[in-house]
Amino acid sequence: xxxxxxxxxxxxxxxxxxxxxxxxxxxxxxxxxxxxxxxxxxxxxxxxxxxxxxxxxxxxxxxxxxxxxxxxxxxxxxxxxxxxxxxxxxxxxxxxxxxxxxxxxxxxxxxxxxxxxxxxxxxxxxxxxxxxxxxxxxxxxxxxxxxxxxxxxxxxxxxxxxxxxxxxxxxxxxxxxxxxxxxxxxxxxxxxxxxxxxxxxxxxxxxxxxxxxxxxxxxxxxxxxxxxxxxxxxxxxxxxxxxxxxxxxxxxxxxxxxxxxxxxxx
Amino acid sequence: xxxxxxxxxxxxxxxxxxxxxxxxxxxxxxxxxxxxxxxxxxxxxxxxxxxxxxxxxxxxxxxxxxxxxxxxxxxxxxxxxxxxxxxxxxxxxxxxxxxxxxxxxxxxxxxxxxxxxxxxxxxxxxxxxxxxxxxxxxxxxxxxxxxxxxxxxxxxxxxxxxxxxxxxxxxxxxxxxxxxxxxxxxxxxxxxxxxxxxxxxxxxxxxxxxxxxxxxxxxxxxxxxxxxxxxxxxxxxxxxxxxxxxxxxxxxxxxxxxxxxxxxxxxxxxxxxxxxxxxxxxxxxxxxxxxxxxxxxxxxxxxxxxxxxxxxxxxxxxxxxxxxxxxxxxxxxxxxxxxxxxxxxxxxxxxxxxxxxxxxxxxxxxxxxxxxxxxxxxxxxxxxxxxxxxxx
Ligand code: SF4
Ligand code: SF4
Numbered sequence: 001x002x003x004x005x006x007x008x009x010x011x012x013x014x015x016x017x018x019x020x021x022x023x024x025x026x027x028x029x030x031x032x033x034x035x036x037x038x039x040x041x042x043x044x045x046x047x048x049x050x051x052x053x054x055x056x057x058x059x060x061x062x063x064x065x066x067x068x069x070x071x072x073x074x075x076x077x078x079x080x081x082x083x084x085x086x087x088x089x090x091x092x093x094x095x096x097x098x099x100x101x102x103x104x105x106x107x108x109x110x111x112x113x114x115x116x117x118x119x120x121x122x123x124x125x126x127x128x129x130x131x132x133x134x135x136x137x138x139x140x141x142x143x144x145x146x147x148x149x150x151x152x153x154x155x156x157x158x159x160x161x162x163x164x165x166x167x168x169x170x171x172x173x174x175x176x177x178x179x180x181x182x183x184x185x186x187x188x189x190x191x192x193x194x195x196x197x198x199x200x201x202x203x204x205x206x207x208x209x210x211x212x213x214x215x216x217x218x219x220x221x222x223x224x225x226x227x228x229x230x231x232x233x234x235x236x237x238x239x240x241x242x243x244x245x246x247x248x249x250x251x252x253x254x255x256x257x258x259x260x261x262x263x264x265x266x
Numbered sequence: 267x268x269x270x271x272x273x274x275x276x277x278x279x280x281x282x283x284x285x286x287x288x289x290x291x292x293x294x295x296x297x298x299x300x301x302x303x304x305x306x307x308x309x310x311x312x313x314x315x316x317x318x319x320x321x322x323x324x325x326x327x328x329x330x331x332x333x334x335x336x337x338x339x340x341x342x343x344x345x346x347x348x349x350x351x352x353x354x355x356x357x358x359x360x361x362x363x364x365x366x367x368x369x370x371x372x373x374x375x376x377x378x379x380x381x382x383x384x385x386x387x388x389x390x391x392x393x394x395x396x397x398x399x400x401x402x403x404x405x406x407x408x409x410x411x412x413x414x415x416x417x418x419x420x421x422x423x424x425x426x427x428x429x430x431x432x433x434x435x436x437x438x439x440x441x442x443x444x445x446x447x448x449x450x451x452x453x454x455x456x457x458x459x460x461x462x463x464x465x466x467x468x469x470x471x472x473x474x475x476x477x478x479x480x481x482x483x484x485x486x487x488x489x490x491x492x493x494x495x496x497x498x499x500x501x502x503x504x505x506x507x508x509x510x511x512x513x514x515x516x517x518x519x520x521x522x523x524x525x526x527x528x529x530x531x532x533x534x535x536x537x538x539x540x541x542x543x544x545x546x547x548x549x550x551x552x553x554x555x556x557x558x559x560x561x562x563x564x565x566x567x568x569x570x571x572x573x574x575x576x577x578x579x580x581x582x583x584x585x586x587x588x589x590x591x592x593x594x595x596x597x598x599x600x601x602x603x604x605x606x607x608x609x610x611x612x613x614x615x616x617x618x619x620x621x622x623x624x625x626x627x628x629x630x631x632x633x634x635x636x637x638x639x640x641x642x643x644x645x646x647x648x649x650x651x652x653x654x655x656x657x658x
Pocket of ligand 1: 069070071072075076077078094111112113114115116129
């Protein structure tokens with residue numbers, strides 16, 4: 001895994017963001033090809049995300065929508081992975097360590113944006129998804145996709161700046177955009193922010209995504225478990241002890257003669 | 267092998283069609299096993315990125331763990347709550363649970379993409395992951411079951427020292443088993459809390475953990491009745507009638523309780539309306555409800571509880587009801603949102619059948635050689651030993 005701590009990069013990193021403006025996209029597929037080149041993935045571009053395609057640009061409702069991992073701020077996939085193969089880097093990138101992964105596919109199941117893909121046809125399969133060009137962005141460079149985009153439809157930079165930029169674009173051109181920055185609050189907020197001219201669900205982005213970070217849903221239960229063990233253990237253990245003592249005395253009433261212990265008898 | 271041998275083999279095969287079928291199931295299971303590990307999950311399953319979990323998670327793991335739940339509940343009744351009358355069912359439930367958890371672990375090996383990395387849970391921690399917590403609980407609980415099961419074995423072998431040693435471990439082991447089971451039985455429900463947008467509203471509930479726990483409790487008791495009845499047929503051994511009637515009562519109470527929270531939850535979430543929408547999910551949910559409500563209604567009659575056949579029927583329905591529930595939550599409930607098609611492949615079904623067959627076979631062998639249902643099995647430990655252990 002690539003070390004991306006601020007110390008390693010020599011700079012205080014502000015989490016990276018990616019701003020995708022679907023209204024500017026012309027569907028040239030340059031970003032998809034750049035992504036493949038950057039990650040050494042084979043050519044054919046899937047119609048949808050697949051194990052060798054981390055991002056796609058598809059025409060939906062007269063507009064080109066780009067999809068990739070949203071790099072959630074509190075990523076569901078990171079929270080569900082039992083062996084911490086998925087990690088949130090300090091720079092905001094959500095990375096995957098194939099050597100650690102045991103292939104339970106909980107991340108594929110749980111991701112609210114249906115992003116991670118699995119190598120179903122391999123005997124030693126891995127999970128496939130974007131790493132937000134962690135080797136570039138952790139050194140302060142742009143992602144490969146934003147680097148090549150001829151229309152500036154994808155730009156990268158600190159998330160806070162990307163969000164401000166997105167809001168500004170909507171403010172300046174309210175008739176051009178749906179008044180919502182997808183990713184500002186979805187799943188509690190994501191590093192990838194998307195602007196669209198058509199409603200987001202028709203543009204192919206999952207709707208009904210919770211506005212709160214999803215790891216909360218399971219943590220609410222998990223955080224109580226230590227108390228279940230402690231209180232349950234004391235309660236059940238105590239109950240068992242009382243019942244057993246009663247049973248013993250029922251069976252051997254003579255034992256009661258010695259009780260209470262000598263010296264304390266009135 | 268000579269021709270005579272082959273001819274003999276063929277005659278035997280014809281004479282015992284049951285054994286032939288068994289041999290075929292096992293042989294085919296081995297073939298699919300090789301196939302799966304050689305060519306990967308995609309070659310033998312219908313799993314996809316939309317439906318990354320299929321029959322092996324839904325049935326082999328979720329149902330396997332639930333059906334083995336009697337291991338902790340019966341042990342708790344006998345060893346913690348002092349219901350010593352139920353002692354004769356302890357061997358069968360411990361055996362079921364132990365075999366069940368072994369099968370679940372083996373099933374997981376099939377399902378994990380990289381089963382050889384399974385041990386990573388020991389060194390790579392993620393306490394925020396439900397899966398991590400389940401993995402640890404299952405590992406620890408299987409250890410507890412191994413202790414309880416070896417207690418059973420040494421008792422049959424009359425190894426007095428080992429019996430005494432393991433006997434002293436019983437109560438702490440049972441207590442640990444109850445706590446660990448409470449955690450992971452409920453956590454299998456917690457697994458699905460992370461997908462509020464994907465699991466259909468009839469099943470998605472913040473109370474999923476509680477429901478998984480109580481349904482496991484109910485089905486654990488149902489399994490004891492179920493196995494005892496079948497063993498009477500196959501091996502001519504079963505439990506005493508009074509005990510089965512006791513179990514039927516306990517089953518009734520747990521099923522009614524579970525049904526209660528299920529319906530209360532629908533009401534509390536304002537989801538009662540979803541019961542009457544014409545959707546495939548609705549029918550599956552009703553099926554699940556019916557398989558619990560009907561046996562509950564029947565078991566309410568004294569006559570039914572005293573009839574072995576009727577009780578068996580009720581227990582079978584509860585088992586099916588809980589199996590359907592697990593399949594509903596893991597497959598039916600997420601199907602619509604997944605946007606992909608899934609129906610278990612023949613190979614997936616084969617592996618599940620293979621594992622169940624292996625389990626039944628092992629159960630049968632144990633019944634025969636360990637005297638699992640022998641109520642009066644000579645035991646190195648007298649019945650009242652347990653209570654007396656605390657005698658000072
Ligand atoms: S979009 Fe999915 S895969 Fe990407 S970080 Fe969020 S939860 Fe993980
Ligand atoms: S498939 Fe791998 S990366 Fe995904 S949750 Fe399981 S172990 Fe973690």
